[in-house]
Amino acid sequence: EVQLVESGGGLIQPGGSLRLSCAASGFTVSSNYMSWVRQAPGKGLEWVSVIYSGGSTYYADSVKGRFTISRDNSKNTLYLQMNSLRAEDTAVYYCARALRPLYADYYFDYWGQGTLVTVSS
C-alpha cells in the first residue's frame, strides 16, 4: 500500500528556516517524480517544487532561490528545505507522487496528509 507521511511543520518566525520530510512506503521515491504542493488557509492548491527520478529539480517562481527539494534514497524520504520564510509561505504542505506520461508534464496520484507551516512573529 502506498503511503506518504509528512512531518516537520510548525510555527516559525519570518526569515527563519524549516525542513519538511515526507516518508514514503509502498514504492521507491528515487524511481518516481515527487513533488510538493501547498495550500494557504482557505485557498486553492499551489504547486511548489518537483524532483524528477533522474534528479532534476524545478521550483515555482514564488519559492525559487529560497526552497530546495531533495531526497534520501536510503530512507526513501523526500525533503523540502525552506529558507528565508515569509508570511505568505504559511500553508499546509503536501508531498505527492507525480506521474508523467509521454509528451506531457505530471499529475499526482498519491498525496500525504499534509503538514502545516505557519510563518508569523
Added chain:
Amino acid sequence: DIQMTQSPSTLSASVGDRVTITCRASQSISSWLAWYQQKPGKAPKLLIYKASSLESGVPSRFSGSGSGTEFTLTISSLQPDDFATYYCQQYNSYSPGITFGPGTKVDIK
C-alpha cells in the same frame, strides 16, 4: 504561464442531482487535464486524468470530458460523500510548471 479558470465557484445541489463543473485553460492543453476532489482537512484525491480517464477505485458516477481549452467534470447522481471542493489541474508539457484551477465547492442545497 497557462491560467486555469473554473465555473461555478460554488454549486448548491441535492443528493441525486446531475452536477457539471467546467474548467477552462488560457491556451490549448490537448487532453492533459486532471480532476481532484478535496474534503475539508484532507488531502486532494485524484479522480480523473487525461481529461476522461477514471482513476482506479473512483466510482463510475464521475466522468470527465473535453480537450483543447474547455473541460467538464460530471457527477451523474450526486451522493452524500461527494460534497467537497473540486480542482482541475493542467499538465501540458509546454508550460513552465503545472497549474491548478481555483476550485469549485459543491455544497448541500
